[in-house]
Amino acid sequence: MSDGEDSETVVRRERFAGGPARSFLSSMEFDDRLFEADLAVDRAHVVMLAEQDIIDTADAGAILDALDDVEHEGFEALPDGEDIHEAIETAVIERVGPEGGRMHTARSRNDEVAACLRYQYRAALLEAVDTVVAAREALCEVAEEHTETVMPGYTHLQPAQPTTVAHWALSYEAALARDTERLLDAFDRTNRSPLGSAAFAGTPFDVDRERTAELLGFESVLANSMDAVSARDFLVEGSAAFAGLATTLSGLAEDLVVFANKGFVELDDDYASTSSIMPQKKNPDTLELVRSTAGDAYGGLQGLLTTLKGLPRAYNRDLQNASPHAWRVADAVVEATDVAAGAVATAEWPAEDLEAAAGEGFSTATGVADLLAMHGIPFRTAHEVVATAAERGADYDALDSACEDVLGEGIDSLAEREAVEAALDPTASVASRDSAGGPAPEAVAETLAAALEGCEAHADAATARADSLAAAEEVLVEEVASYV
The missing domain is CATH 1.20.200.10 (Fumarase/aspartase (Central domain))
Incomplete structure (x- = not known):
């Protein structure tokens, strides 16, 4: 290749090799990450061509040897070109001569x-x-x-x-x-x-x-x-x-x-x-x-x-x-x-x-409603009871008062105070939520093991x-x- 000849003239010769749009066509700015990939693709293609007797082994050896040189010298040493693929082909032809162009037999840049x-x-x-x-x-x-x-x-x-x-x-x-x-x-x-x-x-x-x-x-x-x-x-x-x-x-x-x-x-x-x-x-x-x-x-x-x-x-x-x-x-x-x-x-x-x-904003309200539902109260009614209690203080006394107003009976007639207090406690509330995938420690242990x-x-x-x-x-x- 003569001085000043680059990959564009090797691939396209004198056709479409210059002009103001040339830099616009180039992808070299993004192509450095494809350097190793292109070398691997070139090598596999050349080996296959030789195995299929499409090119002779001497040419294959020379091309593969040149690709080793290109890899050793690195991306920055490649000649200027429209893209990395043409630049590597040019570098091979520089080393091998015209026979290096056999590397592109039976393939396209596409x-x-x-x-x-x-x-x-x-x-x-x-x-x-x-x-x-x-x-x-x-x-x-x-x-x-x-x-x-x-x-x-x-x-x-x-x-x-x-x-x-x-x-x-x-x-x-x-x-x-x-x-x-x-x-x-x-x-x-x-x-x-x-x-x-x-x-x-x-x-x-x-x-x-x-x-x-x-x-x-x-x-x-x-x-x-x-x-x-x-x-x-x-x-x-x-x-x-x-x-x-x-x-x-x-x-x-x-x-x-x-x-x-x-x-x-x-x-x-x-x-x-x-x-x-x-x-x-x-x-x-x-x-x-x-x-x-x-x-x-x-x-x-x-x-x-x-x-x-x-x-x-x-x-x-x-x-x-x-x-x-x-x-x-x-x-x-x-x-x-x-x-x-x-x-x-x-x-x-x-x-x-x-x-x-964890207990801010009466966050255990759902747990209390669930407790009432477990003791026979329809969930929507239990929801009403707890919502009423939330307006009064969100504690045992508020729940008892709400039960009297909504159900006509105190909460102690439905559940033991210890159970209600547990439902109001964030830690106990979490522990009770032991369905699969829930936050209770036993449920979490199973989820963690699966994870x-x-x-x-x-x-x-x-x-x-x-x-x-x-x-x-x-x-x-x-x-x-x-x-x-």
Whole structure:
């Protein structure tokens, strides 16, 4: 290649190689994260071409050797170009000569790009699964430590019923477990190979699509070549899963911000900051940013969907602007997950203050109504009795007076005073709510055990997928070594 010749002139020669729109066409700004993916895709494709006698082994060896050099020198050493794929091809041709162009036999940038995106995006999904499982484990540790730590429970941000810190923590663990499932599902549909589809209409060469899929760790191939190169729904599914995860995190962050305001939780200094002017302040800044990450995720998903809307088959350059949305969403949400997990793991829960606040607003009213219903009073009538009592003081005497007015008899004719006093006590009220999934310590213990089993199962699922990818990478390395 002569001085000044770059990847554009190698791929397009003198046609469409310059002009004011050239920089506008470039995706190099976002392509550094595809460097390793493109090298892997190139290697698998070249090995397959040699195995199928589409190119000879000497050319394959020279190309693979050049790819090793490119990897060693790194992304920053690549020649200028329209995208990383052309830049790497140019770097190979610089080293091998014209025969290096055989690397692109029987493929297009369309299936090459699609394969690189899937290769890299599946790694992002597995990283997210690992991070979410770690967050769930942090919540389980909080639950295990605070199974009997009674705290206020709210609906509409109003005192509702007493619960426990463990019950609260496990409620978010359950939501994050479903987020994990969605990420794993997204991985499985991402992990399908488009390579060998060429531009969109296949190729006359005798390619082995299953072989390249195997070498790259893909579980299967996408059957229709037109669909294979144009489909970006895997990015939509993954981004939607990330957006759902961000929603869960936003709720968790909001709860912690509110709890910190009420003195119900003490955030570690590593997850808070002070005011630039008011030295007494301890602000939950990191959690406020976690909360706002949902907006970033929704915006990215909306941008991705809008970019894809109405695109005709098969490949259109609009797709170049689709993937940056997905990367930004993944990066932001994974980081927010890690921060939220750290904030939860290091927080302190003041048990005495929480217990003192747990009975505020007559939060045990439902428990008293339940007690009356257990003693034969229709629940709606019991509801009326307790509502009447709430206006008079929300204690035993108020309940007795309300029973006289509504039922014509005192409360002692319905239930023993000890049972009524227990129903009025937040700790005893929590202990009585032992239905499956409830806040009673025995019920929480069962939920916690199931949550820990779920964390282990999802961690194992992610590990199995990662091990499969690693095994394929080892096979690819061995195959490449046989040519170099």
